[in-house]
Amino acid sequence: MKAATLFEELAAILPPANFKFIEEEMRPYECDGLSMYRALPKCVVLPENEAQIADILRICHAHRVSVVARGAGTGLSGGAMPDPNSVLLSTAKMMRVLSVDPLACIAVVQPGVRNLAISETVAHHGLYYAPDPSSQIACSIGGNVAENSGGVHCLKYGLTIHNVRKLRVVLMTGDIVTIGGDGLDSPGYDLLALMIGSEGLLGIVTEVTVKLTPKPQLAVVAMASFATVEAAGAAVGDIIAAGVIPAGLEMMDRIATRAVEDFVHAGYDCEAAAILLCESDGTPEEVADEIARVSEVLRKAGATDIKVSKNEAERLRYWSGRKNAFPASGRISPDYYCMDGTIPRAQLPRVLNEIAVLSEKYGLRCANVFHAGDGNLHPLIMFDANVPGELQRAEDFGADILELCVEVGGTITGEHGVGIEKINQMCVQFSPKELTRMHDIKHAFDEHALLNPGKAVPTLHRCAEFGKMKVSQGKPMPFADLPRF
Amino acid sequence: MIEAWQSQIKAAAAKGDKLAIVGSSASALPAVSTIDTRQHSGIVEYEPNELVIVVRCGTPLATVEKTMADAGQMLAFEPPYFGAESTIGGVVATGLSGPRRPYAGSVRDFVLGTKIIDGKGDHLSFGGKVMKNVAGFDVSRLITGSMGTLGVITEIAFKCLPLPKAQQTRVFDLNAADAIDKMNRWYGQAHPVTATTWVGGRLYVRLAGAAPAVKTAVEKLGGEALENDAAWWADWREQKHAFFAGETPLHRMSCKSTAPPLDDAEQAIDWGGAQRWIRAPLHDGAKARYWAKQFGGFATTQSAGSARQFSTEGLDPALLDVHAKIKASFDPYSVFPGLEKSPLLQAGEG
Numbered sequence: 001m002k003a004a005t006l007f008e009e010l011a012a013i014l015p016p017a018n019f020k021f022i023e024e025e026m027r028p029y030e031c032d033g034l035s036m037y038r039a040l041p042k043c044v045v046l047p048e049n050e051a052q053i054a055d056i057l058r059i060c061h062a063h064r065v066s067v068v069a070r071g072a073g074t075g076l077s078g079g080a081m082p083d084p085n086s087v088l089l090s091t092a093k094m095m096r097v098l099s100v101d102p103l104a105c106i107a108v109v110q111p112g113v114r115n116l117a118i119s120e121t122v123a124h125h126g127l128y129y130a131p132d133p134s135s136q137i138a139c140s141i142g143g144n145v146a147e148n149s150g151g152v153h154c155l156k157y158g159l160t161i162h163n164v165r166k167l168r169v170v171l172m173t174g175d176i177v178t179i180g181g182d183g184l185d186s187p188g189y190d191l192l193a194l195m196i197g198s199e200g201l202l203g204i205v206t207e208v209t210v211k212l213t214p215k216p217q218l219a220v221v222a223m224a225s226f227a228t229v230e231a232a233g234a235a236v237g238d239i240i241a242a243g244v245i246p247a248g249l250e251m252m253d254r255i256a257t258r259a260v261e262d263f264v265h266a267g268y269d270c271e272a273a274a275i276l277l278c279e280s281d282g283t284p285e286e287v288a289d290e291i292a293r294v295s296e297v298l299r300k301a302g303a304t305d306i307k308v309s310k311n312e313a314e315r316l317r318y319w320s321g322r323k324n325a326f327p328a329s330g331r332i333s334p335d336y337y338c339m340d341g342t343i344p345r346a347q348l349p350r351v352l353n354e355i356a357v358l359s360e361k362y363g364l365r366c367a368n369v370f371h372a373g374d375g376n377l378h379p380l381i382m383f384d385a386n387v388p389g390e391l392q393r394a395e396d397f398g399a400d401i402l403e404l405c406v407e408v409g410g411t412i413t414g415e416h417g418v419g420i421e422k423i424n425q426m427c428v429q430f431s432p433k434e435l436t437r438m439h440d441i442k443h444a445f446d447e448h449a450l451l452n453p454g455k456a457v458p459t460l461h462r463c464a465e466f467g468k469m470k471v472s473q474g475k476p477m478p479f480a481d482l483p484r485f
Numbered sequence: 486m487i488e489a490w491q492s493q494i495k496a497a498a499a500k501g502d503k504l505a506i507v508g509s510s511a512s513a514l515p516a517v518s519t520i521d522t523r524q525h526s527g528i529v530e531y532e533p534n535e536l537v538i539v540v541r542c543g544t545p546l547a548t549v550e551k552t553m554a555d556a557g558q559m560l561a562f563e564p565p566y567f568g569a570e571s572t573i574g575g576v577v578a579t580g581l582s583g584p585r586r587p588y589a590g591s592v593r594d595f596v597l598g599t600k601i602i603d604g605k606g607d608h609l610s611f612g613g614k615v616m617k618n619v620a621g622f623d624v625s626r627l628i629t630g631s632m633g634t635l636g637v638i639t640e641i642a643f644k645c646l647p648l649p650k651a652q653q654t655r656v657f658d659l660n661a662a663d664a665i666d667k668m669n670r671w672y673g674q675a676h677p678v679t680a681t682t683w684v685g686g687r688l689y690v691r692l693a694g695a696a697p698a699v700k701t702a703v704e705k706l707g708g709e710a711l712e713n714d715a716a717w718w719a720d721w722r723e724q725k726h727a728f729f730a731g732e733t734p735l736h737r738m739s740c741k742s743t744a745p746p747l748d749d750a751e752q753a754i755d756w757g758g759a760q761r762w763i764r765a766p767l768h769d770g771a772k773a774r775y776w777a778k779q780f781g782g783f784a785t786t787q788s789a790g791s792a793r794q795f796s797t798e799g800l801d802p803a804l805l806d807v808h809a810k811i812k813a814s815f816d817p818y819s820v821f822p823g824l825e826k827s828p829l830l831q832a833g834e835g
Contacts, residue, residue: 126673126674158590177801182741345534375615418619444810
């Protein structure tokens with residue numbers, strides 16, 4: 001009876017094509033980029049404007065029905081995974097660039113606009129939107145805000161948090177608020193910092209004012225080979241110590257370079273234990289100066305070979321391998337599972353060695369790609385979900401890696417978010433009191449905890465259950481596939 | 486020290502007393518006793534190669550900056566001192582950034598993690614000491630600029646950046662409107678600009694970075710060189726420049742960088758156009774607030790050379806409600822002065 005009323009009310013405010021409740025029509029929404037977690041929602045709504053979003057939230061709030069927001073569905077932590085008791089709200093129909101102000105270097109866009117589309121729209125002004133997650137051709141800015149997405153250039157240009165000025169947000173009550181401003185600061189607490197990276201738990205974003213960055217005149221990549229992973233890791237520290245903040249600084253180990261070289265022929269040295277990609281951008285004089293300094297540092301750090309991109313085509317080819325590391329792993333393994341821990345860089349040799357030990361222990365291969373400049377590690381665990389037990393082993397392997405990251409002073413997630421995937425590891429990283437403050441913040445925005453329930457911040461009950469599991473060791477979690485919200 | 490402060494806070498909470506958190510300057514807020522953050526000082530960890538420094542709240546800002554400069558690094562948000570004894574905890578609590586703000590980022594942009602003791606006496610840790618961290622809500626950045634209303638900041642981890650290798654300031658004789666246009670145009674052209682201020686009919690543009698980049702920019706932009714420019718920018722940052730002298734009240738407006746200059750006002754334009762200063766009688770504060778709002782920002786009135794007051798003016802009622810609830814979570818017994826008595830907040834609760 002209650003469900004019928006909810007559906008009737010939603011049907012009254014949405015065009016029929018934007019309201020889906022038949023199973024076949026909802027299938028495409030059953031998971032995000034982390035496809036091992038799937039569920040069908042109660043229904044799917046595709047609002048076309050802010051007023052419809054406010055109406056949807058008001059209706060759901062009145063019925064005490066929860067809402068899961070979804071951008072492009074490219075997320076890697078199950079943050080947009082539906083819940084059978086929730087309405088799934090997709091922002092896919094809100095994809096207009098509302099305004100561009102090239103003099104003030106800002107653009108106002110709707111949440112469904114693709115990350116790369118912003119840069120394409122403003123390119124003729126010599127500007128672009130700096131954060132560039134690898135999924136940028138598909139991922140949406142609304143999703144970027146929810147996850148505080150980074151990319152390969154974020155050591156120099158920052159994450160989403162550093163590149164968003166203002167948001168319009170609909171709260172669960174249907175109230176529409178503005179967070180941030182057109183200036184560089186705003187009154188009160190920094191709610192913009194809370195909203196960015198909040199994984200859809202605090203509100204639904206309807207407009208994003210992004211900062212645009214002038215396009216550098218030139219970018220050049222230096223690619224260096226190393227005989228050991230340790231030497232490559234040390235070289236990263238040496239580059240930073242030389243006072244250089246490269247536009248991008250990436251590392252790949254041999255398993256990763258071999259996987260991508262067969263796939264995209266990027267020109268990688270597959271004999272090297274690890275390679276580094278170091279990008280410099282700016283004026284031609286600046287780039288020439290920086291590349292010379294970087295090459296010198298790399299040589300001293302024991303690079304066995306250094307190649308410098310001679311033109312834009314070559315630069316893009318060097319990057320193509322890195323950007324295709326995930327699909328390339330998919331080519332050499334039926335399934336892969338991408339982790340996202342961040343560590344203090346000095347801990348890199350220890351962490352990579354322990355990952356190698358774990359790889360042996362679980363009997364699963366693992367390629368390592370690494371945003372080396374900022375310590376964000378992406379181990380790619382390869383497995384076959386059709387082999388009984390392999391999925392569980394891959395998940396246990398991943399959980400061990402995340403807990404190792406916390407142990408060495410890092411974090412369980414650098415840019416992919418907690419979602420549903422890392423919810424148990426949140427109990428390792430934060431104390432019950434810290435988690436309680438986070439729940440309080442959630443309730444300050446969303447009193448009845450209706451937005452994206454069960455994601456990002458675990459209940460203490462869940463942690464207690466997980467804690468018990470950790471004591472009993474080794475055994476799989478009882479009813480591991482049961483939702484615990 | 487941490488445990489002593491925890492007990493002090495718990496005792497104050499039980500009695501319903503207020504505690505003032507003070508660093509180098511006395512708190513103007515009403516309180517029964519104080520927590521002097523200078524009792525907890527020192528650099529906990531500094532790894533230049535990791536671009537991370539972890540410091541205790543009472544460490545003098547000068548010590549932090551000196552230590553970093555010795556390793557060729559800096560706090561890129563260029564915090565003002567407003568007094569030689571300024572502490573790093575005060576910098577984070579007030580959230581004040583200096584001239585480099587529009588080009589490098591603000592205090593919160595460089596805060597990687599904070600530890601705080603909240604109003605329940607709990608010592609909590611948020612964020613961390615790594616560059617990228619999206620685990621849970623970004624509470625360490627919420628704490629930044631919260632003016633001590635949520636708790637005592639005990640420890641902060643910052644991202645560090647290398648000091649620029651070369652620096653030069655160019656000066657241009659321009660009217661306010663043309664200066665605003667130039668500030669914005671140059672921002673969009675990838676020049677190594679790290680500060681822009683228009684005051685007294687002159688636009689000051691600081692260029693800093695790799696030597697070849699600075700040289701090219703000097704040739705492209707023109708203007709005259711400013712002798713001893715580091716001292717000029719330090720004076721400007723500390724509000725010791727002649728513009729800030731005298732008794733006339735000072736109004737600050739945060740606004741869109743392209744907002745036009747005010748007519749007939751004694752003004753200075755800062756932060757690439759996004760920060761404006763007006764010297765005008767107190768009753769002009771309302772005018773400043775109205776003007777700032779029109780250009781997407783807000784205005785406050787303050788004394789030169791000190792932190793501005795915490796303001797929640799102009800926020801949506803729904804957001805004031807969020808503020809009240811966050812305050813109630815971190816400081817349920819109102820141990821720390823600020824925010825709980827704001828009439829605006831009470832209106833928001835209604």
